[in-house]
Amino acid sequence: MGSGCRKQSSLSRNTTATNINFKWPVERVITVDSTRLGVSTIITNLNVPWEITWGPDNQIWCTEQDGTISKINPVTGEKKVLVKITDVYRKRLGLLSMALHPNMKKWPYVFVNYTYLKGEVIFSKLVRYTYSHEALTQPKILLEFPAYYGHMGSRVVIASDGKIMWATGDGAEATNAQDTNLLSGKVLRLNIDGTIPADNPVKGSPVWASGFRVPQGMVYNPNGMLYIAEHGDATDDEVNIIQKGHNYGWPQVQGFVDLPEEKAYHTAHTITEPLKAWTPTIAPAGMDFYSKNSIPELQNSLLLTTLKESDLRVLQLNKEGTAVVSEKILLDQQYGRLRDVCVSPAGDVYVSTSNRDWNPGPGFPQPTDDRIIRIFKITDKDKLNLATAPQNFVTATPANSVSEAALPAGQVVYQQYCASCHKADGNGVAGTFPSLRSSGKVSGEPKDLIPFILKGSSGSKKTEGSESQMPAFHFLNDQQLAEVVTYIRSEFGNIKSGTTAAQVAEARSLK
Known part of the structure; x- marks a missing residue:
């Protein structure tokens, strides 16, 4: 039996429905x-x-x-x-x-x-x-x-x-x-x-x-x-x-x-x-x-x-x-x-x-x-x-055959790891995932945003109705993190100055 239609009762196992005439249009x-x-x-x-x-x-x-x-x-x-x-x-x-x-x-x-x-x-x-x-x-x-x-x-x-x-x-x-x-x-x-x-x-x-x-x-x-x-x-x-x-x-x-x-x-x-x-x-x-x-x-x-x-x-x-x-x-x-x-x-x-x-x-x-x-x-x-x-x-x-080569590197990382929660437009989901456009961390200095992305919002379980925890992204390399921070700050915080891999490395080295 399975999570889907294989969970049949014995009454239907010999029924194939091959002669049924479906009328639904082919989309x-x-x-x-x-x-x-x-x-x-x-x-x-x-x-x-x-x-x-x-x-x-x-x-x-x-x-x-x-x-x-x-x-x-x-x-x-x-x-x-x-x-x-x-x-x-x-x-x-x-x-x-x-x-x-x-x-x-x-x-x-x-x-x-x-x-x-x-x-x-x-x-x-x-x-x-x-x-x-x-x-x-x-x-x-x-x-x-x-x-x-x-x-x-x-x-x-x-x-x-x-x-x-x-x-x-x-x-x-x-x-x-x-x-x-x-x-x-x-x-x-x-x-x-x-x-x-x-x-x-x-x-x-x-x-x-x-x-x-x-x-x-x-x-x-x-x-x-x-x-x-x-x-x-x-x-x-x-x-x-x-x-x-x-x-x-x-x-x-x-x-x-x-x-x-x-x-x-x-x-x-x-x-x-x-x-x-x-x-x-x-x-x-x-x-x-x-x-x-x-x-x-x-x-x-x-x-x-x-x-x-x-x-x-x-x-x-x-x-x-x-x-x-x-x-x-x-x-x-x-x-x-x-x-x-x-x-x-x-x-x-x-x-x-x-x-x-x-x-x-x-x-x-x-x-x-x-x-x-x-x-x-x-x-x-x-x-x-x-x-x-x-x-x-x-x-x-x-699988994995669609090329993202035409997109900026930071946008690719954002789509892969961030957009499912914060959405492509950065607006998030009210009450669950915060908007990046109104975030002080995004519009602030890289020294505030980089450690947060590295460590995530670890801690105790959130109460009902509060914003969800963010996982730690320390597994991304310094260049990937620099590119995604640059993209987020530019796209959603109107900050034009870029973030460097050296800045990420420095933040990573701090306890």
């Missing part, structure tokens, strides 16, 4: 090797569809952050609400992940994770609903713990042995991820009644694996290998293979064990390195596994949506599933932030956008956001629909 065409793929929108005006998964009725089951769980007919776009959860607390988070039991005929259970208030404290809880007569009822809390309004993950999947696997974020307290007495920054494993399996790594504990920052994608491949995608801080977004009792390093190790302090920590605490890591970060979100025949070029691949880069990535794996052999981009900044992906029994790929969340990208949200789109192999019966976009052909792009 664009993607060419992957010799295969042409069409892209169509099947529904609009959703409120941040965090999870999309294929149901036992060949409908797309969907959570929206405001607390709504619905079924969406992929052919007609009709939406039927199954439940509106009234105690969802939506402050950046809200209703997040969902998993359907793989045998809903025997166990008609749907598992959801969301944040809510208990008094004045935010909690994250896993709730089991029972599906009956087109509704979700009888909520049963399986597990809950104190949370935060950010960094909570999450994804839920059901393993082939029927166990619940729940990935949680560190709650904006990095040290939580290594504390096995806490449930933040972990992959948790539970029985479907909320009890703890007897064969978990530590008796009486739901912790299955530890050392995660903000996991947002999780999926099994057909051979039972569990993959997870998570956000890094300023560097090293990751995809990992999850194994029982393993430690994945955060915050002491980010990405691969390649720095002196990481190697020292690895000597004392065995760390499992990622399958792949990205610097600059891409903000990976939902993930699914492609094992269908419909689109041969996607076989044996992890499909990964991203928020920061607003793209859909194809991570082709080796035969064993233990290495990424290639990476391609199918959708690139065409629909805004992408939150989840799922694969239907017919081999079609469905993607949900996330443009009405707390951190919209440039030009979003649009009036019809959010949406779910369908990506499918074009056949002869689709030719009539192609007339709606006859010139809109897009070739699948190899």
Whole structure:
């Protein structure tokens, strides 16, 4: 089962939907090797569809952050609400992940994770609903713990042995991820009644694996290998293979064990390195596994949506599933932030956008956001629909193939590391990311701005509604930092004097 449409019940496993006549117009065409793929929108005006998964009725089951769980007919776009959860607390988070039991005929259970208030404290809880007569009822809390309004993950999947696997974020307290007495920054494993399996790594504990920052994608491949995608801080977004009792390093190790302090920590605490890591970060979100025949070029691949880069990535794996052999981009900044992906029994790929969340990208949200789109192999019966976009052909792009050589060096660094928070125009996001245009540090002297960028805004966790912490960017070299400081001060502070690498080196040398 996976974070997306592979989480089917046994009632739908033999249904391929190959004879369904979809009427949606083709908005664009993607060419992957010799295969042409069409892209169509099947529904609009959703409120941040965090999870999309294929149901036992060949409908797309969907959570929206405001607390709504619905079924969406992929052919007609009709939406039927199954439940509106009234105690969802939506402050950046809200209703997040969902998993359907793989045998809903025997166990008609749907598992959801969301944040809510208990008094004045935010909690994250896993709730089991029972599906009956087109509704979700009888909520049963399986597990809950104190949370935060950010960094909570999450994804839920059901393993082939029927166990619940729940990935949680560190709650904006990095040290939580290594504390096995806490449930933040972990992959948790539970029985479907909320009890703890007897064969978990530590008796009486739901912790299955530890050392995660903000996991947002999780999926099994057909051979039972569990993959997870998570956000890094300023560097090293990751995809990992999850194994029982393993430690994945955060915050002491980010990405691969390649720095002196990481190697020292690895000597004392065995760390499992990622399958792949990205610097600059891409903000990976939902993930699914492609094992269908419909689109041969996607076989044996992890499909990964991203928020920061607003793209859909194809991570082709080796035969064993233990290495990424290639990476391609199918959708690139065409629909805004992408939150989840799922694969239907017919081999079609469905993607949900996330443009009405707390951190919209440039030009979003649009009036019809959010949406779910369908990506499918074009056949002869689709030719009539192609007339709606006859010139809109897009070739699948190899990752990191777009040249930024024409941009000033400081602007490139800014786009890679700063713009996702402070935005391209420097205005930030009110209440979350500060505006650089009104910053005294930006309009002041380099000696004030450089140390701040080097060290970040370290300290205690911020209170709700306050501006988020900024990571440290000490890993950038002196020239990169000089160029980005020059760009920021010139672009957003109207300061024309440049900053030199020597000034950065001097600031770096100070304790």
